[in-house]
Amino acid sequence: MSEVVNYTREGNIGVITVNYPPVNALSQAVRSGLVAALEHGQKDAEAKVLLLVCEGRTFIAGADIREFGKPMQEPGLPAVVEQFENSDKPVVAAIHGTALGGGLETALGCHYRIALSSAKVGLPEVKLGLLPGAGGTQRLPRLAGAQKALEMITTGEFVAAKDALAFGIVDAVDESNDVKAAGIAYAQKLADEGKPVRRVRDLTDRIEADKGSDVFDQFRSALQKKARGQLSPFKCVDAVEAAFNLPFAEGMKRERELFMECMDSPQRAGLVHAFFAERQVSKVKGLPKDTPVRDVSSVGVIGAGTMGGGIAMNFANVGIPVTIVEMKQEALDKGLGIIRKNYENSAKKGRITQKQVEDRMALITGSLNYDEFKNVDLVIEAVFENMAVKKEIFAKLDSVCKPGAILATNTSTLDIDEIASATNRPEDVVGMHFFSPANVMKLLENVRGSKTSDEVKATVMAVAKKIKKVGVMVGNCHGFVGNRMLHKRGAEAMALVNEGATPQQVDKVLTDLGYPMGQFAMADLAGIDVGYRIREEMRNAGEDVAPSWMDKLAEQNRLGQKTMAGVYKYEEGSRKPIPDPEVERLIGDFRKEQGITPREITDQEILERCMYVMVNEAAKILEEGIADRALDIDVVWIYGYGFPAYLGGPMFWADQIGLDVILAAVEKYHREVGADYWEPAPLLKQLVADGKKFGDL
């Protein structure tokens, strides 16, 4: 018998058990083990009904993603599922944890399904740039109809057991937490009642009901907006539609063709890279796995502004009490009011209940007094970017907070070590850089200072997980990983417009690549005054800051979305940027003032300058050890800046373009543009010389 799948018998029930930690993925060993165990069960004269069940934390969570991109080894999963469906003896799948992808498809090949009430099912292949390739697109609609099947397959979202029951995906839900006992009891009942096999492929009611429906076109047109630039969501619709237009066997062939198209696409490679990268970042290089983690069951936040409020919500959302301290009652009331409004909006959209709104608000208290931080386990400072103010706050925290409390700053650019130097416990000081809106964006850049202890590092990574963020540990430098790269892209975007491009041309190149918004639309969202204030402060400090047409926007009170005019103009109630001839004139005047003769700039030049400048900077970031691995940078950009996951992140993308191509362009722009940041990164040169990629590091 196979090591990972075994066959036993309990009375007249033949039990096929998968045991392949951590998630019982369908590796070649599992697939062949399943076939062998099924054959065993078929031959076992004593077995009247067969039961498929899994050991460990979950039912089969899908195909083994690590096998993707390698030659397929027999038996293929569609054939395995078919053999289960062909069985003459009824087969029951008993589901606990998550039955996902090929796991759910295997269960759909069984004749009956029972799930624990805590279980979830889903076909998340689309999130990996794929579609269900073992009959999921053909069998799910036969149980759940076109609408539900399309929803599940195009979003990849999981469905709770009780909903799966309502949709016809499972036949029974068991309230216990013993999946094997529940499965055996159900199988026994079937055996006692002499229930026949029931093959999903033969079910036709739902197919007849939805044949010719316009639901497929509705999904396609909704996806034009939601899944712009992506391949697999559209292929998912095509595959599901085939279930309604073709006999089962033909539909399976169509599914296979579409599946292979997706499997061979670079988007699949990018998304699989992103999947593993997201999991890798939680394993911080050089941080021992058994590093103790401090308990964080109460949190303090300084500042009730947009960032502070959003940060506080993350903790209240997972049941952790938060105290927000502000300087003035008015600011505190305003901040708490905004938090309530955000929750109320979520309730209106049906995302949370009114009770949850009240429960979460009850966890958030406001105060004007730092003494409230006496007993908290973690304080996060989220005031404006000013070193002197931050140092004053940290000195105060040092005197108020209990020993062992973690003192974190949400700074997006400032030196963590200098902030830590205002305390007598720099080992407890760390950066926790949230991304705006902090209650939505999934990235948390945890920034280690030179003295931050391992325990504190491990704790902030655990906190990220607890509040459902993707935590990435990075080093201390101006802008850390994300903003340091963004600043270079911003400088190039400005230079391109100065030289002759329009803001909308630059933004379009970025959105065509897959970014949710371009550089200038983003500036309008953040507020034109933000950069203006920073530049003014630098000028006041005697620094040499080049003039910018953005300053003129700020001086005309064109501050972005909030004043309905910035780089773009906006219509009442809309966030859609509309190019404004007035701004083009203003830019034209600026060029004249600066003695610049505008030239035609190609989209390719925009793409290269905006992207390669980031890749070159990222190579320096890697070299300096600010990021531990290229994949950390990829994850920062996917979760902090909406870089399209299907491109795998900027480093994975760069590897696909070819580092030699990028280096040649960086050298060219270094000569032509001349800015310091175009100085080619030695690491980039080294990798090209060695014929290596970022992914090889």
Ligand code: 3H9
């Ligand atoms: C598919 O099925 C295609 C078919 O339609 C057609 C075939 C012909 N394979 O996430 P976690 C690893 S496509 C290999 O931290 P959690 C993961 O890397 C597949 N490894 O745990 C990690 O390893 P490590 C469709 C996998 O409890 C460890 O397991 N299925 C796989 O937070 C723990 O993972 C999916 O897309 C896999 N399939 O969440 C499901 N899955 O410890 C993808 C996980 O070394 N998986 N690993 O870092 C998930 O959504 C989550 O992992 C799951 C558990 C919800 C299962």
